[in-house]
Amino acid sequence: MDKGRKEWFNKWFNSPYYHILYKHRNENEARYFIQRLISSLEIQPTDKILDVACGKGRYSIYLNSLGFQVEGIDLSERNIEIANQSANENLHFQIHDMRQVYKEAYFDYAFNMFTSFGYFEKEEDNQKAISAIAKSLKQEGIFVLDFLNPYKVINNLVKEETKEIEGVHFKINRSFDGTHIIKKINITDNDETFEFYEKVMAIRRISFLDYFRNANLMHLQIYGDYSLNQYEPEFSDRMIFIVKKL
Incomplete structure (x- = not known):
């Protein structure tokens, strides 16, 4: 990486x-x-x-x-x-x-x-x-x-969610890889697509x-x-x- x-x-x-x-x-x-x-x-x-x-x-x-x-x-x-x-x-x-x-x-x-x-x-x-x-x-x-609180977040993880804000479409996928809580964010804005992610260590x-x-x-x-x-x-x-x- x-x-x-x-x-x-x-x-x-x-x-x-x-x-x-x-x-x-x-x-x-x-x-x-x-x-x-x-x-x-x-x-x-x-x-x-x-x-x-x-x-x-x-x-x-x-x-x-x-x-x-x-x-x-x-x-x-x-x-x-x-x-x-x-x-x-x-x-x-x-x-x-x-x-x-x-x-x-x-x-x-x-x-x-x-x-x-x-x-x-x-x-x-x-x-x-x-x-x-x-x-x-x-x-x-x-x-x-x-x-x-990592204990509560991991136990109650919402794996998939969609939102539309200001005409922008967000598709959010969450997972836990054993060390990090990961949020993958796919964005559609008009005809353009973007991908970002958040990766927070479950300390x-x-x-x-x-x-x-x-x-x-x-x-x-x-x-x-x-x-x-x-x-x-x-x-x-x-x-x-x-x-x-x-």
């Missing part, structure tokens, strides 16, 4: 079809989650927040609207171009690979939201990313990682705990949904880790 295929996210996240397919993501749910985190973590207005793999910046923009200083990083040029339309003196966006350190020991909080992790082909890249994020935090800084809780430990991060809590209820492996929708830099 060549590098271009390994790094599928470079191609898919810069595609206009990615933004069409996911245009209906629940903004109210995202804002509710942020509000719960702010309250639970007691984030202060003077705290600096890093949004890792920020996409088009929906979390960053909302945090900034509440008065926080936020910087968002993402590998997608298109995402950052869109996000930068909302930039201001306390809200900045940069094209950046999460596997590389961004502003060492600078942030009080780092967020990685909505399963914006597990995209790499190599296990060692997962560790590189966690370690780089840890290095961006001040001592006792907090990292929040919001990931899918278990124990592996995340190893990544955190290796990055000098202490596990504080794991929640199972955006209401911050207790995580239950068989039933929870999410794995939301709260960890602290030692």
Whole structure:
């Protein structure tokens, strides 16, 4: 497999079809989650927040609207171009690979939201990313990682689905190869056809705990949904880790 295929996210996240397919993501749910985190973590207005793999910046923009200083990083040029339309003196966006350190020991909080992790082909890249994020935090800084619950996703996999959005036809096939949850996306737009795919490593809780430990991060809590209820492996929708830099 060549590098271009390994790094599928470079191609898919810069595609206009990615933004069409996911245009209906629940903004109210995202804002509710942020509000719960702010309250639970007691984030202060003077705290600096890093949004890792920020996409088009929906979390960053909302945090900034509440008065926080936020910087968002993402590998997608298109995402950052869109996000930068909302930039201001306390809200900045940069094209950046999460596997590389961004502003060492600078942030009080780092967020990685909505399963914006597990995209790499190599296990060692997962560790590189966690370690780089840890290095961006001040001592006792907090990292929040919001990931899918692989146990529930694999057990409830919808193998085939079709959608039509803005006149574009999407045929989606999902599978699990023993390591990755794979989504193959065939697109028909007028007389043109395209194929993309998403490939997310089904990272278990124990592996995340190893990544955190290796990055000098202490596990504080794991929640199972955006209401911050207790995580239950068989039933929870999410794995939301709260960890602290030692």
